[in-house]
Amino acid sequence: MDITLHGVSFGYGRKPVLRDIDWTIRPGVTGLLGENGAGKTTLLSVLVGLLRPKSGSITLPGDTTPRFGFVPQRFSLPGEMRAADCVQYTAWINGVSRAAAPAAAERALASVDLSHKASARVRSLSGGQRQRLGVAAGLAHDPDVLVLDEPTVGLDPSQRVRIREVIAKIGETRTVLLSTHVLEDVRFLCQRVGVLARGKLAFDGTVEEIEAKIAGDGSAPSRLESILERGYRTLLDTLGDDD
Numbered sequence: 001m002d003i004t005l006h007g008v009s010f011g012y013g014r015k016p017v018l019r020d021i022d023w024t025i026r027p028g029v030t031g032l033l034g035e036n037g038a039g040k041t042t043l044l045s046v047l048v049g050l051l052r053p054k055s056g057s058i059t060l061p062g063d064t065t066p067r068f069g070f071v072p073q074r075f076s077l078p079g080e081m082r083a084a085d086c087v088q089y090t091a092w093i094n095g096v097s098r099a100a101a102p103a104a105a106e107r108a109l110a111s112v113d114l115s116h117k118a119s120a121r122v123r124s125l126s127g128g129q130r131q132r133l134g135v136a137a138g139l140a141h142d143p144d145v146l147v148l149d150e151p152t153v154g155l156d157p158s159q160r161v162r163i164r165e166v167i168a169k170i171g172e173t174r175t176v177l178l179s180t181h182v183l184e185d186v187r188f189l190c191q192r193v194g195v196l197a198r199g200k201l202a203f204d205g206t207v208e209e210i211e212a213k214i215a216g217d218g219s220a221p222s223r224l225e226s227i228l229e230r231g232y233r234t235l236l237d238t239l240g241d242d243d
């Protein structure tokens with residue numbers, strides 16, 4: 001399901017962070033890129049309703065109210081709790097009835113390959129399993145859009161591969177938006193990318209399109225790897241970020 005931001009602006013106090021953003025996020029997995037401090041976490045927080053935009057709106061087709069699942073960059077789960085109880089609890093907080101919560105948690109744990117850990121206490125899980133548990137908690141109320149803030153940070157390579165596989169599978173049937181600095185996340189996961197720079201959306205399109213755009217003059221398309229190695233400054237210059 002498409003989700004659209006119309007003219008969304010936000011600032012902390014008098015400092016503008018998001019400036020008049022128009023963006024339609026499509027089904028599948030979209031990556032949100034941008035250098036440190038570009039406003040990625042702020043955009044995700046506005047999108048899911050944790051921060052109220054100063055102006056603008058966020059809509060789904062048919063004017064229904066979007067339901068979001070959000071997995072923040074850092075979250076803590078009570079170590080004594082069992083995995084399934086954590087997910088049931090977050091499902092209930094997000095509006096699932098007590099009667100429906102156990103089945104919702106079971107489905108969510110299965111979708112992140114953690115069914116076998118349903119009765120395990122959170123403190124016994126590895127970092128990667130905890131991250132997947134966070135995704136299950138974000139999914140259990142069956143949101144329209146799943147939003148993940150840097151989901152692979154702090155994980156070892158095999159755990160990263162695992163969570164990417166989980167996210168890719170979720171993206172087959174849902175709209176997923178994730179922020180990341182990790183190139184392999186984009187390569188493996190994202191059908192589309194948005195680039196945030198100085199509070200504006202400097203690019204919105206496919207990975208192939210961003211590479212082709214940067215190649216510009218018809219020379220061999222730049223690989224995203226080299227684009228990001230050269231740094232966002234070059235990328236933004238090429239994209240014509242001239243304000």
Ligand SMILES: Nc1ncnc2c1ncn2[C@@H]1O[C@H](COP(=O)(O)OP(=O)(O)OP(=O)(O)O)[C@@H](O)[C@H]1O
Pocket residue numbers: 012017034035036037038039040041042043
């Ligand atoms: N609660 C806050 N109060 C004031 N300023 C903030 C607050 N949170 C973030 N900022 C500022 O807003 C800007 C955008 O921050 P944000 O965390 O959204 O960027 P980001 O792109 O997610 O960065 P990173 O890649 O480092 O996570 C930064 O200049 C940051 O210092």
